[in-house]
Amino acid sequence: LFPKAAISDYLEISDHPVDNFARELTALEDLDNFVNSIWRVVEQCQTSQIAHNLFLARGRTSGLLRAILWPRRSVYTAKSLSPLDSVAMTNGDSYNIAVAELAGMFVVAGDEVAEQLVQHGGLFKALKHERLSSDVINHLIASLSRDKMQ
Known part of the structure; x- marks a missing residue:
């Protein structure tokens, strides 16, 4: 996982064929922030009527829990x-x-x-x-950036 270039709150699997948003929970004290950050992506996808998948798993090396959300067609x-x-x-x-x-x-x-x-x-x-156009992904990222500023 690498920091997502366009929006620093998120990570991404950079060599994956579909754009994605990832978060890793490394301490239970950060659970609210972890859940809320993933929910922001889900909510923006729903608002924009973008289909998406969410995968949750225990982190093998560094995290308690890893979430990866990928918007798709x-x-x-x-x-x-x-x-x-x-x-x-x-x-x-x-x-x-x-x-x-x-x-x-x-x-x-x-x-x-x-x-x-x-x-x-x-x-x-x-x-x-299954990949969405870069315009759709850029709009989603811009919406998440605006949401964070509010």
């Missing part, structure tokens, strides 16, 4: 099990991919698709496809 139709397909597959067995995503899983149709994702940077390309 909205999906209004059933998600395909294969992000590499140019034509979206229908989800005929009514399996709700979003439920698995809530558990942190990256769901694919089968071994062949998983192999494609592993080879030739397929997973990186699939994640990069």
Whole structure:
């Protein structure tokens, strides 16, 4: 994790294909600030109608808790099990991919698709496809900066 260049209260995973906002809780005394800073990003995403994911985990090396939030493009139709397909597959067995995503899983149709994702940077390309435009991210950062000043 590195300091986020545009907004110093946040960290980011700099080599991740999707823009992200991260915080690390290193002392329980900072819990309110930790929660409030993540909530500010969630609230700005909701206000701007930006879909987002939030991941929480125990920090392996330096923190008690790590939170990573990444804004992403909205999906209004059933998600395909294969992000590499140019034509979206229908989800005929009514399996709700979003439920698995809530558990942190990256769901694919089968071994062949998983192999494609592993080879030739397929997973990186699939994640990069979820990336928002720099204009949207810059607007979100500007909103967070204004929110901090108030």
